[in-house]
Amino acid sequence: MSLLLRWQAWLTTLLLILLALSAQASSTGWQQAKHIRAELISEFQTVTPGQTFSILLHFEPDPGWHTYWQNPGDSGLPTTINWKLPAGVNVGHIQWPTPQAFVIPPLVNYGFAGQTLLLTELTLPADYAQNTLTIDADVDWLVCEEICIPADASFSLTLAVAEQGKLATQQPLFARARASLPLPLDSSGAEFALSGGAFSAAIPYGLPLAPVAFFVAGTELVDHAASQQIVLQDGNLLLQQALNTYFTAAPAAVEVVLVDASGQGYSVSFRQQQQTEQGSSTEILVTGGTLNSNRLWLILLMAAGGGLILNLMPCVFPVLSLKALSIAANSQHRDQQRRDALFYTAGVVLSFVALAGLLIALRAAGNAIGWGFQLQSPLLVGLLAYLLLALGLSLSGLVQFGLGLMNAGSGLASQSGGKGSFFTGVLAVIVASPCTAPFMGTALGYAVTQSPQVALLVFAALGLGMALPFLLLAYIPALARLLPKPGAWMDTLKQLLAWPLYLSAVWLLWVFGRQAGIDAMALLLVGMVALAAALWLWGRVQLGAGWGNRLAALLMLLLALGLAWQVTAVATSADQQSKASATAQHWQSWSPAKLTELRQQGQPVLVNMTADWCITCLVNERVALNTERSKAALSEYNVSYLKGDWTRRDSDITAYLQQYQRDGVPLYVLYWPGQPPKLLPQILTPDTLRQTFDSLSQ
CATH class of the missing domain: 2.60.40 (Immunoglobulin-like)
Structure with a gap:
């Protein structure tokens, strides 16, 4: 009997020792899963009632494998912990370290590679009366490389409860965990x-x-x-x-x-x-x-100011010269002048609103487009070149369209000039779209982010600003008296004004060639010759020629339109041409991946978003970006120069513009290491780049 009692005493002592040892343990030990191992660790091995302390979930994945952040990104799952605790014990949320990005094109995920330390705080109630605290946790995670493996594990940790807490030995691990948290x-x-x-x-x-x-x-x-x-x-x-x-x-x-x-x-x-x-x-x-x-009134004011400055842009001036001719012809007929100004304003404002409505509708249908989108179509560029050529030939006297704006002298007062003024306004808006004036970019970027009603109001303000000079001339007598009186000089002026229109047609032809290639441009040139022949034949019809000339004119017009349609079938990729030529330039073709790569390398990067139909862009490149002084500055500061070509539709460039609240080009963004991106002005000077580089490098 005494032997049995001794065995019972020995077993009781052994159990108490094991219980004491388990109560002093601050870690569950490792649990191994595929490509990762995990353990649960307590900051204290002895805790006290009312104490708040940290529990650490410790991951060590294999090299190349990772777990996920609270927002895993495009794929993956965050680690979750299901705690099972005694009544009254409170537990907080996981304290997530600063994540890193894992790029697996086209996906981007967020998570942690290597040793991962996830802290959670526990709080014992002040009246906790037990001698031990048992912490149970069911953990689910996803570990990934090129493939993903879900796993789970259950952990159990028992801590002693005493009047005074005792730190565990893994304090460096907890210090590392806290250092990895975002401040x-x-x-x-x-x-x-x-x-x-x-x-x-x-x-x-x-x-x-x-x-x-x-x-x-x-x-x-x-x-x-x-x-x-x-x-x-x-x-x-x-x-x-x-x-x-x-x-x-x-x-x-x-x-x-x-x-x-x-x-x-x-x-x-x-x-x-x-x-x-x-x-x-x-x-x-x-x-x-x-x-x-910004309040809406400020945006409307900026839109009107941008429209006013738009009159000074080189792409608009040739068409406005037609309106100037009409105003000069009517300088002695105040009522006619005011009526023409109102019709011109209506043409401008309604055209802006119509373009805005079309842009909003196309975007609602999922198209990534922006300001100037109509000139991203080679067919529309070709037709616009036809139109400017036809207007120029009319001013040169080859044919008369019967519009009031095409006539000069005293006979114009008796003509129906309203249609001509309205048409001039429409045409001015069409050719104005390649330009972005100061203040205009912000107003357009704001407009397309608002409700359709607000967007249309902003575009209407833009049109009103563009028409404002002609309204002022018509309704302020002091300004109108500055205009010369009609006379024979107007016929000469009319013919002289044909040449800016011819130059505008040549510019559009160049844009078309950049978009569609040299073969397509040659076909369009043949179409322009056919159009000129059609207009010459129609001019003969106006002078009394027979039905044969009328039929020939119609056939030549159909030939011109057919060639304009046909050239789109032989168009070559402007992107390929741009990339091919970029190798011999001081710039590289922009792409989101290229920009990301250079920034990750810590490289200064200048991004130029441009288009061949954007006159402002071309002037900036000639004056400020392609000069020897600017090239030297780029080389001196080792700045990579990326150019994005928006001549034809590119959804990536459209999305990039929208990120800066812009809806058109030009856009210039400078990325300097250690600094947030800097937006450069829309109008550049020869010293803009060097002055900017100097200021950022100090």
Whole structure:
């Protein structure tokens, strides 16, 4: 009997020792799964009632394998922990480290490679009366390389409860875990909005960093593969990224992790913008690189100012010369002059509104287009070249179209000039689309992010600004008296004004050749000859020639139109021509992947978004980008120069423009290492590049 009692005492002692040892353990030990192992670790091996302490989920995946962040990106699943704790024990959320991006084209995922440390805080109630604390956790994760393997494990950890806590031995691991967390920043004034198909977040810039990337924690909110834009100006920081295809609704608040060049993360909580009294949020816009909240009246004023300046653009002037001729002819007929000005204004405003309506409708149907979209079609460019050639031949006296604006002298007062003025307004808008005047880019970018009613109002303001000079001439007598009196000189002037139209037709022919290739341009030239023959024959008909000339004119016109249609079938890819020529230039062809690659290498990058039909773009390139001085500056500062060609439709370039709240070209963006992207002015000077490089390098 005594032997039995001794055995029972020995077994009891052994069980107590094992229980004590288990209560002192601060780790569950490793559990092995395919391509990864995991353990659960406590910061304390002895805890006290009322104490808050951390539990660490420790992953070590095989080389090349990774787990996922709370927002896994385009694919993947975040790690989840299902805690099973005694009553009264509170547990917080996982404290996620700063993630990294994993690019597996066309997907972009967010997660962690190598050792991964996920902290969670537990709090014991102050009246906790047990001698031990048992922590059970069921963990699910996904580990991926080129393939993904889901796994799960159950962990159990028992800690002793005493009056005084005792730290575990793995403190360096916990210090490393806390160092990997993004630092929280003051989120006062941090707001986000969704407009124009993009997530835009703004925060007053008082940050101890120059962010180079950011991660949005909200799932299905941003397009993870889209380019990120970080713009700093006037004490504000703007983050932008295109919306996710599967976006449905915006959260009230979203966490964003900013990352600097060293890889340190900073966490900011952005609140959704408050609604205004009218029920729509105040838009976050970039105006010349400045972050501002703009009211509609300011946008309308900017649109009108852009339209006014548009009259000075070289692509518009040849057509406006026709209107100037008409006003000079009517300088002694105030009522006629005012009527013509009103008809011209109606033509301009209605044309802008019609273009806006078409642009909005096409975008609603899923087309990625912007301002000047009609000149991205070789067929429309060819037809517009035909039109300008026909107008020039009419001014040269080859044929008369019967429009009031085509007649000069005293007989014009008795003509029906309203149609001519309206037509001049329509034509002015068509040829104005290759140009983007100062203030105009921001107004257009704002318009296409708003409701159709607001967008149409902005475009109408743009048209009103463009027509304003002619309205002022017609309705202010002091200005009208500055115009010369009609006379014989007007017939000579009319013929002289034909030559700017011929030059405009040559420019459109060049644009067409850049879009469609030399063979297609040759066919279009034949079509222009056929059109000239048709107009010559029609001029003979106006002088009394027989029906044979009428039939021949019709056949030649049909031939010209048929050739314009046929050239689209033999068009060659402008993109291939651009890439082929880029090898001999000081620039490279832009692509999202190329821009990302250069920025990841820490390379300064200048992006030029341009188009062959954009006169402003071509002038800037001649004056400021292709000069020996600018080339030397690019070489001196080792700046990579990327050019995006929007001559023909390119959805990637359209999306890039929208990220900067622009709806047309030109757009110039400079990416400098350690600095947010900087928007350059739309009108460049010969010293713009060097002065900008000098200021950023200091």
